[in-house]
Amino acid sequence: MASEYEMSVNDYIGIIKHRAVLVSVCITVILGLSVLVAMSIPPVYESSGTILVESQQISPDLVAANNNTFADERIEVIRQRVMTREHLEAIIDKYNLFSSEIRRLSVTEKIDEMRNAITVSLVSAAVKGRGEVTIAFRVGFEHNQPEVATQVANELVTLFLDENIKQRTERASETTEFLTQEADKLRVELEILENRLADFKQAHSNALPEHQELRMNMLSRAETELKEVDRDYKAAREELRFNELEVKAASAGVASKAGASGSAASQPQDLDSLKAEYTRLLSLYTEAHPDVRAVKRKIAALEAARGAGNGAVTSVSLDIAKAQARVAASEASIKSLADQKQQVLAKIDAYEAQILETPQVERGLVTLTRDHDNARKKYEEIRTKEMGAKISESLEQENKAERFVLLEAPLMPEKPVRPNRKKVVAMGFVLAPVGTGALVMLLELLNQRVRGVEALASVLGRRVLGTIPYIHTRAELARRKRLQALILLGGVLLIAGLLVLVHFLYMPLDLLVYKALSRFA
Known part of the structure; x- marks a missing residue:
C-alpha cells in the first residue's frame, strides 16, 4: 500500500525553479501595480489654523463672566453654526469646489463632501484643580490643491472667529434684554403692591x-x-x-x-x-x-x-x-x-x-x-443681575471677555497628508511574495504530476531501480539563456525603478549615499 508522500525542501526548490518565470512575472506585476497605484492616487493637502481660547482679561472677581460653559461645548456649538448649509454652500460657490469630479455632484452631495473635508481638533492641557481643559483648537480643510485648501481654511477660521464674537455678543444682549424686561415686570408688580399697602394703611389708619x-x-x-x-x-x-x-x-x-x-x-x-x-x-x-x-x-x-x-x-x-x-x-x-x-x-x-x-x-x-x-x-436682585449683564455685554462688545485669538494662520501645505505612497509601495513589497506564493501553491494543487524518485516510489509502492536524467536540447538551452537574460534585465529594471522611487518618494540618492557613507566614516 502506498504511503502518503511528504514534500521536502528540494521539492519546493524544484517547484520554484520550475515556476521561475511565473514567479518573476507575478512579483514584477504586483510591484508594478503597487507603484502605479501609489503614483496614481491624487494627493490630498491639508491646511489648518490654530485658534487659542484666551481667558477673560479682567479678573472674574471684579466682573463676573457672562458665559460659564466649557470651551469644548462652545466650540462644538460654533462648529454646528459654521457648518450650516448656507455657509458651506457660499464657500463652495466662491471657490468652485468639487466641480472637477468625474460625475456631476448635487448641491447636497457637495455639502456632504465639504463637511467630510473639514477637520476640527481640540488641544487640551492639564490644569491644576480643573483637570483636562481645552486651551486651543485647530480648524483645517483638505483638498487636492494646496492653494484652495489654504484659502478655504482661512475662510473657516474667519467664520469661527466671527461666529464666536456674534454668539457671545448676542447671548449677552439677550441676557440683558431679558433681565431688563423682568425688572420692568417686577417694578410694575412692586408699584401695585406699594399702592395696595398705602391704600390699606390709609383705610385702617386708626388701627395700625x-x-x-x-x-x-x-x-x-x-x-x-x-x-x-x-x-x-x-x-x-x-x-x-x-x-x-x-x-x-x-x-x-x-x-x-x-x-x-x-x-x-x-x-x-x-x-x-x-x-x-x-x-x-x-x-x-x-x-x-x-x-x-x-x-x-x-x-x-x-x-x-x-x-x-x-x-x-x-x-x-x-x-x-x-x-x-x-x-x-x-x-x-x-x-x-x-x-x-x-x-x-x-x-x-x-x-x-x-x-x-x-x-x-x-x-x-x-x-x-x-x-x-x-x-x-426680587426686584433688587434682578436689578443687580441686570447691571452685571450690562457690564458683561460691555466686556463682550469691547472684546475684553474670554475670546478666540488666531494663534497660527493657515499656511500653504508643502506636502500632502494623503496618500502615504511609501506605505503603498511597502504594501506592494509585502503582497508580491505572498500573492506569488499563493498562486504557485494553487497551481501545484491543481497539477497532479509526480516529482522525483521518492514521490514515484511513494505512489507506486515499489523501489525505483534506476533513473535517467533529463537531456536538454539546444533549443531548450537557447530558450533558457534568453529567459535568464530577460530575468536579469527585469531585475535591473526593477532595481532601477526602486532607486527612482526612493529618490522621489523617500530621499534623493546623493543625500542617501552621503548619509550612508557618513555613518561608516
Whole structure:
C-alpha cells in the first residue's frame, strides 16, 4: 500500500525553479501595480489654523463672566453654526469646489463632501484643580490643491472667529434684554403692591399696629379725663343742691341782718374774687372748660344783679338773685360736664374698638408687607443681575471677555497628508511574495504530476531501480539563456525603478549615499 508522500525542501526548490518565470512575472506585476497605484492616487493637502481660547482679561472677581460653559461645548456649538448649509454652500460657490469630479455632484452631495473635508481638533492641557481643559483648537480643510485648501481654511477660521464674537455678543444682549424686561415686570408688580399697602394703611389708619402704644396712652388719658369729669360732675351736683337751698332760704326771709349786711359788704369782694379766679383758670384751661364757663356765668349774674339793684327797685332781694344765678351756673356746668362725659366715653369706645381691630389689621398688614418685601428683594436682585449683564455685554462688545485669538494662520501645505505612497509601495513589497506564493501553491494543487524518485516510489509502492536524467536540447538551452537574460534585465529594471522611487518618494540618492557613507566614516 502506498504511503502518503511528504514534500521536502528540494521539492519546493524544484517547484520554484520550475515556476521561475511565473514567479518573476507575478512579483514584477504586483510591484508594478503597487507603484502605479501609489503614483496614481491624487494627493490630498491639508491646511489648518490654530485658534487659542484666551481667558477673560479682567479678573472674574471684579466682573463676573457672562458665559460659564466649557470651551469644548462652545466650540462644538460654533462648529454646528459654521457648518450650516448656507455657509458651506457660499464657500463652495466662491471657490468652485468639487466641480472637477468625474460625475456631476448635487448641491447636497457637495455639502456632504465639504463637511467630510473639514477637520476640527481640540488641544487640551492639564490644569491644576480643573483637570483636562481645552486651551486651543485647530480648524483645517483638505483638498487636492494646496492653494484652495489654504484659502478655504482661512475662510473657516474667519467664520469661527466671527461666529464666536456674534454668539457671545448676542447671548449677552439677550441676557440683558431679558433681565431688563423682568425688572420692568417686577417694578410694575412692586408699584401695585406699594399702592395696595398705602391704600390699606390709609383705610385702617386708626388701627395700625405701629400706633398701638399711642392709642393705649390716649385711652389711658381719656380714662383719666373721664375720672376728672365725674369728679367735677359730682362737685357741680353738690354745688347745685347747696345753691337751691340758699334760694329757698332767701325766698323765706331767713337771711339775718348781719348776713344781709355782710353779704352787701362782701358783694364787691365776691365779684373781685370771681374775676381773679376767672383769670387764674384761663391761665390753666381754655374758655370751653366747664370751670371757666361756670365762673364766667357767676360774674355775669353778679354784674346783672348789681345793675338791676342800681337801676330800679325790684321785688326780689339781692341774695335771691345771687342764689338763682349760682343755681343757673351750676345747672349749666352740670349740663356741660354731662356732654363732656359723653364725648369722653365716645372717645374711649373708639379707642377700644381700634385696639380690638388692630390684630386683624396687623394680620392683613403683615401679609401685604411680606409680599411687598419679597417683591422688592426680587426686584433688587434682578436689578443687580441686570447691571452685571450690562457690564458683561460691555466686556463682550469691547472684546475684553474670554475670546478666540488666531494663534497660527493657515499656511500653504508643502506636502500632502494623503496618500502615504511609501506605505503603498511597502504594501506592494509585502503582497508580491505572498500573492506569488499563493498562486504557485494553487497551481501545484491543481497539477497532479509526480516529482522525483521518492514521490514515484511513494505512489507506486515499489523501489525505483534506476533513473535517467533529463537531456536538454539546444533549443531548450537557447530558450533558457534568453529567459535568464530577460530575468536579469527585469531585475535591473526593477532595481532601477526602486532607486527612482526612493529618490522621489523617500530621499534623493546623493543625500542617501552621503548619509550612508557618513555613518561608516
